[in-house]
Amino acid sequence: xxxxxxxxxxxxxxxxxxxxxxxxxxxxxxxxxxxxxxxxxxxxxxxxxxxxxxxxxxxxxxxxxxxxxxxxxxxxxxxxxxxxxxxxxxxxxxxxxxxxxxxxxxxxxxxxxxxxxxxxxxxxxxxxxxxxxxxxxxxxxxxxxxxxxxxxxxxxxxxxxxxxxxxxxxxxxxxxxxxxxxxxxxxxxxxxxxxxxxxxxxxxxxxxxxxxxxxxxxxxxxxxxxxxxxxxxxxxxxxxxxxxxxxxxxxxxxxxxxxxxxxxxxxx
Amino acid sequence: xxxxxxxxxxxxxxxxxxxxxxxxxxxxxxxxxxxxxxxxxxxxxxxxxxxxxxxxxxxxxxxxxxxxxxxxxxxxxxxxxxxxxxxxxxxxxxxxxxxxxxxxxxxxxxxxxxxxxxxxxxxxxxxxxxxxxxxxxxxxxxxxxxxxxxxxxxxxxxxxxxxxxxxxxxxxxxxxxxxxxxxxxxxxxxxxxxxxxxxxxxxxxxxxxxxxxxxxxxxxxxxxxxxxxxxxxxxxxxxxxxxxxxxxxxxxxxxxxxxxxxxxxxxxxxxxxxxxxxxxxxxxxxxxxxxxxxxxxxxxxxxxxxxxxxxxxxxxxxxxxxxxxxxxxxxxxxxxxxxxxxxxxxxxxxxxxxxxxxxxxxxxxxxxxxxxxxxxxxxxxxxxxxxxxxxxxxxxxxxxxxxxxxxxxxxxxxxxxxxxxxxxxxxxxxxxxxxxxxxxxxxxxxxxx
Numbered sequence: 172x173x174x175x176x177x178x179x180x181x182x183x184x185x186x187x188x189x190x191x192x193x194x195x196x197x198x199x200x201x202x203x204x205x206x207x208x209x210x211x212x213x214x215x216x217x218x219x220x221x222x223x224x225x226x227x228x229x230x231x232x233x234x235x236x237x238x239x240x241x242x243x244x245x246x247x248x249x250x251x252x253x254x255x256x257x258x259x260x261x262x263x264x265x266x267x268x269x270x271x272x273x274x275x276x277x278x279x280x281x282x283x284x285x286x287x288x289x290x291x292x293x294x295x296x297x298x299x300x301x302x303x304x305x306x307x308x309x310x311x312x313x314x315x316x317x318x319x320x321x322x323x324x325x326x327x328x329x330x331x332x333x334x335x336x337x338x339x340x341x342x343x344x345x346x347x348x349x350x351x352x353x354x355x356x357x358x359x360x361x362x363x364x365x366x367x368x369x370x371x372x373x374x375x376x377x378x379x380x381x382x383x384x385x386x387x388x389x390x391x392x393x394x395x396x397x398x399x400x401x402x403x404x405x406x407x408x409x410x411x412x413x414x415x416x417x418x419x420x421x422x423x424x425x426x427x428x429x430x431x432x433x434x435x436x437x438x439x
Numbered sequence: 440x441x442x443x444x445x446x447x448x449x450x451x452x453x454x455x456x457x458x459x460x461x462x463x464x465x466x467x468x469x470x471x472x473x474x475x476x477x478x479x480x481x482x483x484x485x486x487x488x489x490x491x492x493x494x495x496x497x498x499x500x501x502x503x504x505x506x507x508x509x510x511x512x513x514x515x516x517x518x519x520x521x522x523x524x525x526x527x528x529x530x531x532x533x534x535x536x537x538x539x540x541x542x543x544x545x546x547x548x549x550x551x552x553x554x555x556x557x558x559x560x561x562x563x564x565x566x567x568x569x570x571x572x573x574x575x576x577x578x579x580x581x582x583x584x585x586x587x588x589x590x591x592x593x594x595x596x597x598x599x600x601x602x603x604x605x606x607x608x609x610x611x612x613x614x615x616x617x618x619x620x621x622x623x624x625x626x627x628x629x630x631x632x633x634x635x636x637x638x639x640x641x642x643x644x645x646x647x648x649x650x651x652x653x654x655x656x657x658x659x660x661x662x663x664x665x666x667x668x669x670x671x672x673x674x675x676x677x678x679x680x681x682x683x684x685x686x687x688x689x690x691x692x693x694x695x696x697x698x699x700x701x702x703x704x705x706x707x708x709x710x711x712x713x714x715x716x717x718x719x720x721x722x723x724x725x726x727x728x729x730x731x732x733x734x735x736x737x738x739x740x741x742x743x744x745x746x747x748x749x750x751x752x753x754x755x756x757x758x759x760x761x762x763x764x765x766x767x768x769x770x771x772x773x774x775x776x777x778x779x780x781x782x783x784x785x786x787x788x789x790x791x792x793x794x795x796x797x798x799x800x801x802x803x804x805x806x807x808x809x810x811x812x813x814x815x816x817x818x819x820x821x822x823x824x825x826x827x828x829x830x831x832x833x834x835x836x837x838x839x840x841x842x843x844x845x846x847x848x849x850x851x852x853x854x855x856x857x858x859x860x861x862x863x864x865x866x867x868x869x870x871x872x873x874x875x876x877x878x879x880x881x882x883x884x885x886x887x888x
Binding site: 194226229230231235236255258259260262263264266268270274276277278279287288290291292293295296335339347 | 444445446448449456460497776777780781782783784785786787788789790880881882884885
């Protein structure tokens with residue numbers, strides 16, 4: 172399969188996805204027939220009020236829960252049919268996560284936290300921590316390399332979380348309300364960072380939020396209501412996933428460093 | 440696809456970090472394991488010490504692998520102790536050697552040596568198969584078995600049979616029980632006899648109803664006392680069976696063709712086979728004697744004691760196991776979210792299991808190591824206290840050398856076993872929590888606190 176084929180092929184395909192939860196006698200339908208294709212390089216925001224089913228959708232997309240009906244395919248692999256071990260393996264190679272509550276391991280330093288996904292792949296300590304340090308410098312935390320999560324602000328922790336999500340170069344990044352616990356300044360920083368990384372490395376980002384502000388960072392906004400897609404729009408005129416991202420990059424560290432990251436060099 | 444998963448150093452580092460994070464709890468759990476391990480090692484070492492002391496006592500009583508076969512008692516049978524039986528016994532499974540025994544039954548046997556100065560009037564002269572003496576386990580203090588006609592082997596205290604005819608009646612013998620004794624009834628010194636009989640020319644005068652005659656005997660060897668083989672090993676004289684038969688024939692004026700022995704000694708290859716061989720001989724209708732009658736009940740009692748001691752140790756080890764189990768379960772409920780995060784970040788399930796097993800196993804290992812070291816010290820202290828009763832033996836007791844009985848004995852295999860067992864217990868206690876950790880869904884990570 173050549174490069175152009177890869178690009179045009181949806182990285183994520185959702186077909187007729189249903190999810191029901193049964194609480195005693197009652198059955199609650201949280202997702203009711205979702206169909207969705209997400210192209211490689213897209214930043215897609217799943218938007219909706221609370222209770223619309225967006226978090227449940229994210230869980231299905233990331234394979235954290237099994238759907239009641241329907242199928243989720245990532246890169247052509249039907250992940251809803253994988254078992255726990257295969258899923259873990261798949262997640263390790265293909266997915267990155269940014270969590271609302273950062274979810275850094277409290278007993279590991281910033282560098283060790285960022286290096287975790289590589290550690291789970293068996294990358295030697297020196298190598299993975301060098302990569303982690305480079306990435307932390309890129310997100311402006313070069314002075315916090317050996318700090319523990321409890322010694323950092325929320326914004327800083329989330330930047331560590333972003334570095335961790337991107338370090339293994341996954342195809343898909345899931346960000347679940349990544350700015351939910353942050354103030355507006357930190358929100359701006361964090362979102363810029365996610366978008367910059369995604370653009371630089373042609374990675375696909377699936378953003379879940381109830382904040383309309385978030386939607387403005389995305390190429391595409393999928394609006395959910397009562398478990399159904401009610402709106403699917405591309406807010407910008409130029410919607411190619413490979414177009415320049417219009418928002419200014421506010422991180423001075425990034426320019427100039429790029430060439431040094433062998434592993435991180437942008438694909439031409 | 441490259442091989443995925445944590446490498447070993449990382450796994451170990453993560454585990455150590457997790458253990459260090461809850462220092463107090465880890466230390467307390469290790470302490471529990473340490474106490475349990477020390478308890479079981481100490482208890483077993485006491486049991487081993489007891490058994491060793493008992494074995495020493497038994498071996499002083501005599502050879503444990505000798506069965507004495509006697510004629511059937513009462514109406515139980517008509518078996519005779521003859522050469523046919525001898526051959527039959529030699530063929531039995533587990534029998535190493537057999538020897539017939541026959542006493543010189545005449546009116547009197549008088550031994551004299553030193554030109555008639557020394558006389559012994561009541562000597563037990565026994566004929567045995569002297570060619571089988573070494574296989575039978577006779578322990579030679581000096582000299583060789585009597586293989587030639589006219590040769591004889593004497594018991595350890597043979598010389599004490601003689602009286603010195605030049606001395607007055609009250610002082611003409613040496614009492615071999617006349618030396619010093621300690622409080623516990625052990626004889627410390629044995630007075631020397633008048634002479635060393637070995638190698639001296641000795642004359643045996645045999646008296647019967649029909650007359651008397653003399654033969655010269657060559658004393659070629661001396662054996663250690665072993666009552667399981669008979670009193671003659673202490674004070675008597677052992678001569679080749681052929682010689683004895685000749686003497687009897689000459690004394691009685693008959694020629695013996697169909698010999699019936701007094702008894703037959705059967706040497707069994709191992710202590711553990713004695714019971715089986717003895718039962719088979721009994722089943723043939725003969726009467727038997729062996730040390731089994733003493734050894735078995737002693738062994739049974741010592742086993743009971745060991746089980747009791749071991750049980751005490753096992754209880755503390757069980758409590759320690761519950762301690763590890765508790766610590767690991769606590770650890771999981773605290774780390775549920777963390778495990779979810781690790782799973783979401785792609786940590787293989789097998790590594791999560793391994794992590795918990797290594798953590799629990801490490802607690803077991805450290806506790807076990809400390810337990811081994813501590814019980815070695817404790818054992819030394821116990822032996823020290825026990826030895827305080829006889830300070831002269833202190834050094835050899837502590838070093839475990841010599842013939843001194845130690846109260847607490849820790850063989851190397853006990854330490855290895857205790858250590859391996861501690862690690863196994865750790866792993867066992869970690870098994871259930873690890874299974875629990877593995878089942879924590881990655882979804883935990885995404886749930887908002």
